[in-house]
Amino acid sequence: MFDRLNELPADKILALGAAFKADPRPEKIDLGVGVYKNPEGVTPIMRAVKAAEKRLWEEETTKAYVALAGDPAYADAMIALILGDAVTREHIAAIATPGGTGAVRQGFDLVKMANPDARVFVSDPTWPNHLSILKHMKMETIQYRYFDDETRGVDFGGMMEDLAQIRAGDIVLLHGCCHNPTGANLNMVEWKAVVEHLNAVGAIPMIDIAYQGFGDGLEQDAEATRFVAANCPEVLIAASCSKNFGIYRERTGLLMAVMQDASRNKITQGSLSYLNRQNYSFPPDHGAKLVTMVLTDEALRADWKKELEDTRLTMLELRQQLADELQRLTGSDRFGFIAQHRGMFSRLGTTPEMVEKLRADHAIYMVGDSRLNIAGLNQRTVPILAKAIVDCGI
Ligand code: PMP
Structure with missing residues (x-):
């Protein structure tokens, strides 16, 4: 049987990480994989998460299964964090999932179960895993224009033109904030x-x-999601705690189905729990418990918010420093978009050849589509990157 398997393409971003590790040049800079790193290059465990972990170790008395949908206290805390008071709880069905990826996957599975004919519209570009999961699930996928290569902003006209093709029952995947990769x-x-x-x-x-x-602030970054949830008859929301709680490997996510008709909630909730059962049975609980403790304890929550805000501001400062440095070197505002972009990533908008040149000549690693992880920089390396960009003639 195994001889029938075909070699699959390696995940490009993960392969880039391996190439970086193998590069012997000491001055190398990793702007590839989407993990937050502080100015010392470390992905820290957040203080409040560490404190919750210590408390959990002392207080937890059993590792018995929790529930197919995960701990309801986790869902409640996350729903409040993301949706605020935009929608009341009886209008939301939710399941804990292994990371945001698990939530995305379960969301697509729900769509497939409810409406096998639904087509999924995704932005061009989008997080590559969206495309590969959809392909693996054999779901019809259509890309809509999103990024304007000239302005490096959203090509809203193109996007709306492409979305003119959508039909009733189709799904349109949107990034709530901090679009990845642009x-x-x-x-x-x-x-x-x-x-x-x-x-x-x-x-x-x-x-x-x-x-x-990671973008404009905890409340601001949720504004669009809240607006959509409050104004559409049905919405799916896939959330990840990997970045904003820094618990990547704990695999902590939540899928929400928001509906105006609350009479559909019991069946929707049952369907979501059923999907967890079929795919992996009980979702992981450790990360979910940490998130719940942080969000429901006043002191831990305040400390988490402070650290998250410091993280956000660090990235914003690096954006501004890079845009300023490029302005200084080029004498033009061509790179001003770097300061306008939000989140961990910016798309530089250059060719794969230039990305390769940055790697070969300057030991600077970024994804082939010219996505750079701002958090891979620090005050010392920003001028090095800016000079390399100019030297390469980007
Ligand atoms: N969606 C997007 C757009 C992402 O960038 C990521 C993380 N790379 C995820 C979902 C999910 O991440 P995780 O499964 O690690 O929570």
Whole structure:
């Protein structure tokens, strides 16, 4: 049987990480994989998470299974964090999932179960895993224009033109904030126009929110998701705690199904729990418990918010420093978009050849589509990157 398997393409971003590790040049800079690193190059365990972990170790008395949907206290805490008071609880079904990826996967599975004919519209570009999961699930996928290579902002005209093709029951995948890989985001006027269009057609938004707190702030980054949840008849929301709690390997996510017709909640919740059962049975609980403790304990929550805000501001400062340095070196505002982008990533908007040149000549690693992880920089390396960009003639 195994001889029938074909070699599959390696995940490009993970392969880049391996190439970086193998590079002997001491001055090398890793702007590849999407993990937050502090200025010392460390992905820290957040203080509040560490404190919760210590408390959990002392207080936890059993490792028995929790529930197919995960701990309801976790769902409640996360729903409050993401949706605030935009929607009341009886309108939301939710399951804990292994990471945001698990939530995305379970969301697609729910779509497939409810409406096998649904087509999924995703931004061009999007997080590559969206595309590979959809391909693996054999779901029809259509890309809509999103990034304007000239302005390095959102090509909203192109996006709306492409979304004119959607039909009732289709799914439109949107990044709640901090678009990966571009860093370019819709403004609220644009979100409103998208919602109006989806509602007019009867298409369903699915929001992937993996970076709440990394862009403009915890509340601001949730604004669009809250707006969509409050204004569309049905919405799917896939959330990740990997970045904003720094618990990547704990695999902590949540899938929400938000519906205006609360009478559908029991069946929707049952379907979500059923999908967990079929795919991996009980979802992981350790990370979910830490998140619940941090969000529900006043002191831990305050400390977590402070550290998350410091993280966000560090990335914003690096963005500004890089944009300023490039302005100084080139005498033009061409790279001003770096300061306008939000989240951990920016798409530089250059060719794969230039990305390769940066790697070969300057030991600077970024993803082939010219996505760079801002958190891979620090005050010392920003000028090195800026000079390399200019030297390469980008
Ligand atoms: N969605 C997007 C857009 C992401 O960038 C990520 C993380 N790379 C995820 C979802 C999910 O991450 P995880 O499964 O690690 O929680």
